[in-house]
Each structure stands twice: as C-alpha cells, then as structure tokens.
Amino acid sequence: MISKRWITTWLVLNFLIFWFVGLASSGYSMEGYLPGESDKVDQYTPVVYTAPDDKPVGILYMVDYDGVIYYYIVWEDEYFSNSLIDKLYRFFRGLVYGGATQDIEVVKVNPDNGTFYFQTYGHTNVNGQLLDNGSCLWIEENTVVPDCAVNGTHVKVYVVTWNHMLSLLPENGTERVVLPMRHMTPDDYVALGMFRRTQYSMAGITFDSLFLAIVATLAFNGVMFAAWRKGYFTRERQRKVRNEIHNGWGKVKEWLKGRSK
Structure with missing residues (x-):
C-alpha cells in the first residue's frame, strides 16, 4: 500500500x-511574457514611415531567451474607410483582444545573424537579412532591396495598408516618425491583450517547450x-x-x- x-x-x-x-527550455513565463533583456535594443530599433495623419503612439519591446528582440509598434486604433464596417470591425477586435482596440504590428530582429521578420499585405510574412552595405535581402522574393536600413541595423518599414501592414519598399505619402520606446511591462502585456495577439507567433516555441x-x-x-x-x-x-x-x-x-x- x-x-x-x-x-x-x-x-x-x-x-x-x-x-x-x-x-x-523556452525562456517564457506561463503567460507568454518575454522576460529577457538586451543591450542591442537601441541599435536595432526599426525606423517607421507612416501617413502623417496616422502616426503610432510609440514602440514597446520584449526580448526572448535567445536575445531576439520583438518591437511592437502601437497605434491607438485602426480605421476603415466605411464608418459602419469600422464600428463592427472595432467591436469584434475588442472581443478578440479582450477589450483592447489598439493596433499592434511586430518587427522581430535577431541581432546575432541580422535577420528580421514582419507581416505585409494579407498578413503574409516578410523575412529578411540585413546586409553590410545598408541593403536587405528579401528572402521570400530572393531580391536585394537597396537602402533599406539605417547604419546597417535599423530596418526601414513603411505602412502600406489601412490596418498598418508593413513593407520594405518605400510608400508614397509616408514620412518618417520618431517614436518613444520602452520595455513592455506585465501591465502593458495584459492591458493590450498581448497573449491573444502573440499566441500564433509563439506557437512553435510553445509547442516545442x-x-x-x-x-x-x-x-x-x-x-x-x-x-x-x-x-x-x-x-x-x-x-x-x-x-x-x-x-x-x-x-x-x-x-x-x-x-x-
């Protein structure tokens, strides 16, 4: 017995x-909050170009177990051109993200190998490689984009859709914005509904762990x-x-x- x-x-x-x-094995907390730190955060901050009347409010960042930096560009909201659709869209986004209606786009940068990631038209992935001459290799297109980074580390991203999808290619009507940046706190993480936003991008790490x-x-x-x-x-x-x-x-x-x- x-x-x-x-x-x-x-x-x-x-x-x-x-x-x-x-x-x-993951470096993540149970809630998915990334607890890491990196002295390269300022060196690799993305440079954001957006419409003058649709500027983000700032950038929050987190760092994972391997030193990969996640830059979250935050807008107060996103607005569709049709007011009725816009209201319905905002209502459902509030349900999905637990009441948070801010729009957030992520730029992921790995300082160790100079690779980066974000999403563009139709939420398709853009994976790239920073090159020493200030250009970038756009991996999916197998093409080199000239003058796509400042000092070879700050990748330039251009807002190309109403819901703030990004592109490596310059977009007419956008201008560079200087944004405040700080580490994402646990309170930010909860208030912005980040677990629901990031659960797909972190799915592979979560599954392996x-x-x-x-x-x-x-x-x-x-x-x-x-x-x-x-x-x-x-x-x-x-x-x-x-x-x-x-x-x-x-x-x-x-x-x-x-x-x-």
Whole structure:
C-alpha cells in the first residue's frame, strides 16, 4: 500500500518537473511574457514611415531567451474607410483582444545573424537579412532591396495598408516618425491583450517547450512506475533502504576513522 505522503510527493514532483522543463527550455513565463533583456535594443530599433495623419503612439519591446528582440509598434486604433464596417470591425477586435482596440504590428530582429521578420499585405510574412552595405535581402522574393536600413541595423518599414501592414519598399505619402520606446511591462502585456495577439507567433516555441515538458514528465513517471513495480515504495522496502543506507554510512565512517589513524 502506497502512503499518502508518497502520492503527494509524486503529484508535486510531476507539477514541478513539467513547468520547470517547459519554462526553462523556452525562456517564457506561463503567460507568454518575454522576460529577457538586451543591450542591442537601441541599435536595432526599426525606423517607421507612416501617413502623417496616422502616426503610432510609440514602440514597446520584449526580448526572448535567445536575445531576439520583438518591437511592437502601437497605434491607438485602426480605421476603415466605411464608418459602419469600422464600428463592427472595432467591436469584434475588442472581443478578440479582450477589450483592447489598439493596433499592434511586430518587427522581430535577431541581432546575432541580422535577420528580421514582419507581416505585409494579407498578413503574409516578410523575412529578411540585413546586409553590410545598408541593403536587405528579401528572402521570400530572393531580391536585394537597396537602402533599406539605417547604419546597417535599423530596418526601414513603411505602412502600406489601412490596418498598418508593413513593407520594405518605400510608400508614397509616408514620412518618417520618431517614436518613444520602452520595455513592455506585465501591465502593458495584459492591458493590450498581448497573449491573444502573440499566441500564433509563439506557437512553435510553445509547442516545442510543452513537448519537452511532457517527455520529461513521462520519463519521470516511467521511472516511478518501474520503481513501484519493484516494490520500492512499500514501507518494508523503504525500511530496508534506510537500513542499507545507515549500514553503508556506518561502514564509510569506520573506513574514514581507520584512514585517519
């Protein structure tokens, strides 16, 4: 008969192993908040070009476990040209993002290899590579875009749609804006409904981390089951183990005493 103490210990260990492995392998908190820091945040901040009457309010950033920087360009809202559709659209966005109607576009930059990512027309991905001469390799198009970065690190992004999709290519009617930037706090993260916004972009990381956590937990339970089958958790077996440890420790102390003479 297994004691309640062992059952409680087993449950606690399962919980600790699962979450420790999951969080340690991802660098993310349970809510998806990115807790990292980087001294390269200012060096790689994107340069934003947008319509003069539709400027963002600022940039929030987070850094992941590997030093990849996520720059979140924040607008107070986004406006469709038809007022009725605009109201319906804002209502549903409020439902999806938990009441937050701010529009947020992300530019992800990896300082270690100079790669970047954002979304353009139709929410399709743009993956690029910063080049030393201030140009960029647009990977999906297999083409080089000249003069797409300031100092070879600050990628230029142009707002090209009413809902603030971005492009590497200059857009008529846009102008450069200077935006305040700060680290995203947990309060910002909750208020802006960031978990719902980022759950898709973080899906791969989340899946890998949870998979490792599940594997580690199953391996632990496999060892525990094998030990249970061999009777290691019975009171008699525990008593024998304690006696063996006690006897072994006694022999070690006698051996050490003999060595000291």
